[in-house]
Amino acid sequence: MRLVVAKCSVDYEGRLRAHLPLATRLIMVKADGSVLIHSDGGSYKPLNWMNSPLTLREAAPDEDAAALGATSSWIVSSTKTDDKLTINFQSIEHDSAHELGTDPGLIKDGVEADLQRLLAEQIELLGDGHKLIRREYMTAIGPVDILARDGSGATVAVELKRRGDIDGVEQLTRYLELLNRDPLLRPVSGVFAAQQIKPQARTLAEDRGIRCLTLDYDAMRGVDDSAGRLF
Known part of the structure; x- marks a missing residue:
């Protein structure tokens, strides 16, 4: 350069x-x-x-x-x-x-794949009694990030985003409509999980009966003791 x-x-x-x-x-x-x-x-x-x-x-x-x-x-x-x-x-x-050499490229931390893996390992963050069915549950319109069962045995579909917006809620809504046609899975409820969820997305999700969950990425990977923070 x-x-x-x-x-x-x-x-x-x-x-x-x-x-x-x-x-x-x-x-x-x-x-x-x-x-x-x-x-x-x-x-x-x-x-x-x-x-x-x-x-x-x-x-x-x-x-x-x-x-x-x-x-x-x-x-x-x-x-x-x-x-x-x-x-x-x-x-x-x-x-x-200056000779900079070959750049290895940007290594991203906290992408959706990391959130998906950590939530699958800590499925109890969805609530007591939840159990993982599988990650990347394939449907005819694409993979659901996480499919789980709650304490009562009902199916839960989770859509994960780093920043949750209206498009993510619409995506989860399409998955829920399709999954609820399957007699082996229904009734299927939805959880919209993200590090940050925009107010408009939260309002739309709650209006459609979708639960919102804000994820603390640092706490999930064990580098931040959120319980010990004053603020």
Whole structure:
């Protein structure tokens, strides 16, 4: 990766025209050829960028840019479209290259698969007397995350989400309609379980007779003693 901190202006030509006036910015050139232009704000999102495949050519500035004080330019052109990015440099404060190597990618913790596994292992979180039938119980419209039986022996279908919204409630409703057609399973009640449940989703679920359960992921994996917390 090449990192350049420079006082520059930037012009984009393509689907539209865009101009970044003269200011100090960070230009990143990644190993795949992508070029990103960042300011010292605006969170992670670049001000402008071009994805590979493209070409980068260093050149002398044109007359207009030179008249405004530019000493050098980068012409970044897409090899697939007519998109072009012109970076006119007035001064360069830093220019370095770094070999980062192959990135292993993001390893997510607390995804739905983790919640499903932990809830299956701690099925009593659904209530006393609950027993696991199976995870990923397949139906004609997709797998139910967890199928269990409550203390009375009735079937319970559980839909798991990290953040529970209305779409998740609708998904569980479809599963319940299908499962309740099976004489070996009915009556089947539903539990909508998530780390966070939006108020609208909770209202819809309760209106349809679906129980909501908020899961404490850290407590479930044993890294947080929720009973010992003051707040």
